[in-house]
Amino acid sequence: MGKTEISIFILLVSIILLLFISGFIIFIFQYRKRKIIHEKEKQDIEKQHKLDLLHTQLASQQQTMQFIGSEIHDSVTQKLTLASIYSQKMEFENIDPAITGRLGKISAIINDSLAELRDLSRTLTDTRFQDMDLAALVKAECSRVQESGACRMVVQADSHREMSVTVKSFVLRVIQEFIQNSLKHAAASQLSVSLGDTDEGLSVAISDNGKGFSVQESVSTGIGLQNMKRRIQLIGGAYDLQSAPGTGTSLRIFIGNQHLLSE
Numbered sequence: 242m243g244k245t246e247i248s249i250f251i252l253l254v255s256i257i258l259l260l261f262i263s264g265f266i267i268f269i270f271q272y273r274k275r276k277i278i279h280e281k282e283k284q285d286i287e288k289q290h291k292l293d294l295l296h297t298q299l300a301s302q303q304q305t306m307q308f309i310g311s312e313i314h315d316s317v318t319q320k321l322t323l324a325s326i327y328s329q330k331m332e333f334e335n336i337d338p339a340i341t342g343r344l345g346k347i348s349a350i351i352n353d354s355l356a357e358l359r360d361l362s363r364t365l366t367d368t369r370f371q372d373m374d375l376a377a378l379v380k381a382e383c384s385r386v387q388e389s390g391a392c393r394m395v396v397q398a399d400s401h402r403e404m405s406v407t408v409k410s411f412v413l414r415v416i417q418e419f420i421q422n423s424l425k426h427a428a429a430s431q432l433s434v435s436l437g438d439t440d441e442g443l444s445v446a447i448s449d450n451g452k453g454f455s456v457q458e459s460v461s462t463g464i465g466l467q468n469m470k471r472r473i474q475l476i477g478g479a480y481d482l483q484s485a486p487g488t489g490t491s492l493r494i495f496i497g498n499q500h501l502l503s504e
């Protein structure tokens with residue numbers, strides 16, 4: 242073999258080797274890319290599955306509440322109304338003042354219970370949830386707390402953004418759990434809730450002036466905080482809970498426009 246032929250041979254071998262190595266690299270690259278896409282699809286399916294599950298739970302919870310509400314209204318309150326009528330009749334007919342006084346007390350207790358049950362039944366069968374926007378629901382929730390005298394509520398809810406029932410109910414449940422925690426654990430005297438629109442999405446800020454806690458070190462058997470975070474992550478939102486002993490607790494949530502209508 243002459244020198245030229247050897248050179249051509251080496252060149253050909255090098256080209257083949259180069260082609261082989263490039264092909265191998267491309268193959269590995271494509272394989273990895275496909276694996277990443279596959280993993281991403283798997284995660285998306287899992288996420289959608291969890292969201293569907295929560296959606297079903299929410300719907301069945303709503304149905305159960307409606308059922309209990311209707312039962313209270315149609316059965317228990319009817320019977321208590323009868324009991325109230327009987328006791329009032331006896332109170333009216335009885336001539337012994339000592340017994341009349343006690344019957345009056347029984348009547349008053351029955352009537353109080355009736356009023357409370359009617360309220361409960363109305364709350365449980367409430368269908369306004371579907372029709373009201375988040376701002377109105379949050380304002381109603383805060384008014385209830387303020388009226389109970391448990392805590393002073395400062396509310397600013399100007400957002401009238403369109404959003405899916407899932408997003409609306411998840412954000413409301415998170416706000417409700419935060420309020421419950423502030424009342425149960427923080428001994429807070431004031432709670433601030435604000436809902437606002439930005440060009441990019443919906444932002445929610447809620448804070449209490451209570452005793453605070455160490456978020457990292459807190460050991461609890463409760464599931465409230467976990468649920469709050471899970472719900473917001475499931476609808477693709479950002480969740481930031483801040484607290485430290487002596488500084489109160491605050492939570493910021495942000496849900497981008499692209500996630501607001503997701504079911």
Ligand SMILES: Nc1ncnc2c1ncn2[C@@H]1O[C@H](COP(=O)(O)OP(=O)(O)OP(=O)(O)O)[C@@H](O)[C@H]1O
Pocket residue numbers: 422423425426427449451452453454459461462463464465466467490
């Ligand atoms: N706003 C707050 N102020 C002070 N401590 C808080 C506050 N929120 C939560 N914590 C602390 O974090 C712990 C965990 O709260 P989480 O809501 O998960 O559980 P829980 O309220 O105890 O029970 P659950 O919500 O399941 O009924 C609480 O037990 C409490 O110690």
Ligand SMILES: [Mg+2]
Pocket residue numbers: 418421422463464465466
């Ligand atoms: Mg809780």
